[in-house]
Amino acid sequence: MSNFIVAHHFPTVKLLNKTYKYIHDKNKECGNLIGKYYGNFTKENKHKTINDFQNGKINIVFATKAFGMGIDISDIHNVYHFAPTGGVVDYVQEIGRAARSEKINGVAFMRYLKNDFSYINKLYGMSAIRQDQLKSVIKKVIEIYKKNYGKRWLTINADEFKNLLYLNDDHDDIDNKIKLIFLMIEKDFEESRLGYPPFVARPKQSFGNELVFLKTDSNIIEVKKNEFSRYLDECSNFDNADGYKKSYFLNLEKIWEENNLFNNKYTFPQFKRELLNNDDDFARNVKFFLKQFVFATELSIHFNNIEFIDAKNNIEDLKEIISNFIREMSVSGKLFSVNDLKQFIKNNSPYDEDESFDISNAIINTMIQFNSFISKSKNKRIINLKNGKQTGKYSFNPNSNYFIECIRKSISSIFSDHEQRAFKKNEIDLYYKRPSKNDSNEQINYDLCLVSIMESLGDITYEVLNGNNPQISLRINAIEPLESALSRSGGYYNKILRKLGRDHRYNVEFLTYLFSKKINHVDNNDFDLIKKYTPWFWDEIEKYFLGKIPIEVKEKVDKPKRN
Structure with missing residues (x-):
């Protein structure tokens, strides 16, 4: 047709x-x-x-x-x-x-309509990377480096960074956004500061060591008789648990490496994909062994020179501050900004200006992430981001107290109620049945929201480990330049991001110029408009790509902003 x-x-x-x-x-x-x-x-x-x-x-x-x-x-x-x-x-x-x-x-x-051009800024705002997010990522890299005692080669999980970023209604590709942030930091230091990147980050595609629970109806004695049991290593015991009693690491990559039947025919990613799909005829003996287990996820929380009870009290106090802020904004019906929340925290807590700003950013990011957990329905969200003239302003929905209730449950989950827990010095490790398409396992999502806020207080750092989440291989070349960039007056400022923002403004203004420019000597009919406008349009496009920007566009982009 x-x-x-x-x-x-x-x-x-x-x-x-x-x-x-x-x-x-x-x-x-x-x-x-x-x-x-x-x-x-x-x-x-x-x-x-x-x-x-x-x-x-x-x-x-x-x-x-x-x-x-x-x-x-x-x-x-x-x-x-x-x-x-x-x-x-x-x-x-x-x-x-x-x-x-x-x-x-x-x-x-x-x-x-003229207002339609606001969609461009809205789209850019939803997907744009911000300077404070870059700072948060650098800070997180430094924390992970120090927690690993200065190891130069690290494997980090993308999930540990997702609460540092805003998600939009159409679900940004969060993994690609994180990779882009790492690349922007690398290139900024290489081109503008050091002459080389302080780290090199690259995606790690295949994860060979899977964290698993032994199913409650499986017999560990029979499991250990299986030929593949040698690829199984015990991880943690949960003596007080009514459900899963132990967690293990299952090395799928070793199974692939040591079996010519698999490694001669498949790459490891292909082997793993076939192994985990629904084809019962593929590697039946391995699949039979796998059926004795449930895939798991570990949330490892490290406490930074603070007792567990003190960290719990700090997050309890902050929960009350957030609750009071929600109540005040909801009653007044006012829109609010990150700075409004920062000032409220500063006035009602011992945290200083910079600390309060970091905490308020973490809370807003977490609330937006929380929206995606509870529902896509607008009336079930807890917070809304305004656009247009109200860009950077937020409002609470009537059910926003549900966020406080989930925070309360997560505090109990982490510090007392969660069944699959293991304690180490200055550390709590929590284990969850891994979320799947049929089982979202909401509790781990809520607990991740909580630890993201706790991390902003400086009380903890955390890692998400499961062998299946997106990972990034990180080679640290020099940590001192990252620390220096954060400590200098005004903080770290990425020049590449600044240039991208300016290029975006030129892009928007030029597109607006193309569709709002009055063409001389055009009769008042569509045919004459199309006939005369089309060659002018393409001439302007060609000039733009050759670097010849109309003076009207330059003036609008370079026009000083009003204070």
Whole structure:
């Protein structure tokens, strides 16, 4: 079928789904001609949309910028933008989906209101990396380095950093964001400060040592008779537990290495993937052994020269401060900022200005992370981020006290109630059944929120260990430059991030310029507008990519901000 029409693109999945539902509700026959495509759409649904589109079952696709990556459809006639979705580069790529075939003419439409350009800033704000996040990551790296007694080669878990970052409604790819932060820090020191990076961070793709529980109905004597039991090492005992009594490390990588049947045919990542899928015919003897176990996750909490009871009292006190702040903001109905929370903490606790700022950032980050645990439904969230003129402002939802209740339960979980616990000097190790698609295991999510806040108090550091979470291999070249950067007046400031922010402002202002510039000698009709506007548009695009930025754009970007 020819004459495909794509409503392409929507700036957010939320807006896409809202429009899609509206059309279906108003005109089901029309709605049935529309497909959807976005990043978090299931693989099966993506394939169905593309196949239906190519076969003529639908002739409209509502999509985000995810549409088009690796998709080759040559006879798309029209590309519509519901609103701007990014900068100039994004826009040129997106309208390039039209008329890939030389046999047809393509048209790009964007009907917009002036306020629609706020979507670009909203998208940038949701995904942008901030200077304070870079500082928090450097601080965390220093803590991990010292906890490991100055080891130069470290393996760190991405999960330990996720509460330092904001997540948006469309679920940022948190692992890639963390990797990007490490790269930005590396390059900043290499290009602007030291001449070499203070560390080198790279993703570690395969994790061979799995943490497991022995199932309650499994017989450890029989398990130890199995040929694969030599790959099993005891980790911890839980004498007072009603459920799992022991945890173990199971070395899957050794099983692969020492069995030619596996290592001659598969790489380790392939072996592990096949082993953990539902194909019962693959490596039956190994799978039978695995069925005696449940995959586990460890949360290891190290206390920094503080007694357990004192750390508990500190987080209890902070819980009351957060509760009072929520109550005050909820009663007044006021919007608040990180600085408002900082000042409230400073006025009601022994923490100084800098400490209060770090704590308030951790609390806000954790609350936003908490939103994703409880529900995607807006009315079940505990906190909302405002946009537009209210960027950087927040409001609490009526059920925000649920956050306080979960913090209370997590304090009990960590310090007294959790069954699978092991104590070491200055350390509590908690073990959980690993979350899966069918079992989210909310308690570990809530406990991670709590320890993220506790870490901001300086009382603890923590690690998440399970053998399955994303890991990063970190080689420390020099720790002193990182410590020096944090301690200097004004703190660490990443020059690469500053440049990216400036480039973004140019991007936004230039795109606004392209669609708001009045073209001379244009008659008041669409045909004349398109005929005269199109060559001007492409001329301006070409100049921009050659570094010739319109004076109007420069003036707006360089205009001093009002205090």
